[in-house]
Amino acid sequence: MLASASSPDTALLDQHGDIDAVGGLRERLALVTDPRSPRGLRHSLMSILLIVVCGLAADKDGYTAIEAWANDAPAVLLTVLGVRLLNH
Numbered sequence: 001m002l003a004s005a006s007s008p009d010t011a012l013l014d015q016h017g018d019i020d021a022v023g024g025l026r027e028r029l030a031l032v033t034d035p036r037s038p039r040g041l042r043h044s045l046m047s048i049l050l051i052v053v054c055g056l057a058a059d060k061d062g063y064t065a066i067e068a069w070a071n072d073a074p075a076v077l078l079t080v081l082g083v084r085l086l087n088h
Helices: 008-016 025-029 045-057 063-072 075-081
Strands: none
Touching: 025 045, 045 063, 045 075
């Protein structure tokens, strides 16, 4: 269930908009070949790329800042992005 219309999580989702409406972002990212071995993968390449895109859109630069942004992101936003939640 998504947060109420007046919650901060909903405002964040409104700020990021419909990720699929932004020039077919998911479809374009799906074209990226995943060079990793499937053994031991925790997150899909799509999840990682969407987190990076959103982190960059939030003015985060570098791996550490993007990781911190993802760790602080509301669970509802990560769910919309299709990220499997670990420790949330």
